[in-house]
Amino acid sequence: MPIYVYEIVxxxxxxxxxxxxxxxxxxxxxxxxxxxxxxxRRVMLPPNLATRYTPGQTKNRLDNKNxxxxxxxxxxxxxxxxxxxxxxxxxxxxxxxxxNSL
Numbered sequence: 181m182p183i184y185v186y187e188i189v190x191x192x193x194x195x196x197x198x199x200x201x202x203x204x205x206x207x208x209x210x211x212x213x214x215x216x217x218x219x220x221r222r223v224m225l226p227p228n229l230a231t232r233y234t235p236g237q238t239k240n241r242l243d244n245k246n247x248x249x250x251x252x253x254x255x256x257x258x259x260x261x262x263x264x265x266x267x268x269x270x271x272x273x274x275x276x277x278x279x280n281s282l
Contacts, residue, residue, distance in 0.1 A: 181202050181203065181204050181205075182202070182203065182205060183200050183203075184200065184201055184202075184203055184209075184222055185198055185199070185200050185222070185223040185225055186198065186199055186200075186201060186210055186213075186220040186221065186222055187199075187221060187223050188218045188219070188220055189218070189220060195223075198223060199213075201214070209221075209222045210222070244267055244268035245268070247268040247269065248270075251269075252268070252269055253266060253268065253269030253270070253271050253272045254266070254267050254268035254269060255276060262277075263276065264276040264277075
């Protein structure tokens with residue numbers, strides 16, 4: 181069942197506090213608050229649709245196999261040694277260390 185958003189109608193006609201309620205699509209829109217009896221109106225909001233770039237899709241695109249397939253090299257830092265190890269790709273050194281002069 182869908183969740184609808186309603187807002188309390190103030191005496192001057194402006195919108196007040198909003199609340200959500202789960203209703204069947206067959207049910208009529210509420211005209212008063214179920215607890216307080218205040219006048220309410222349904223608020224129309226845009227639907228929440230998944231976009232083209234969701235966090236899951238981005239993570240999959242940066243997967244080591246996809247990075248290597250695209251011709252890139254990917255390094256990940258070893259937290260204990262501070263060295264960067266190649267995890268994807270064939271170009272470049274196997275391990276990168278930070279120069280001591282910096």
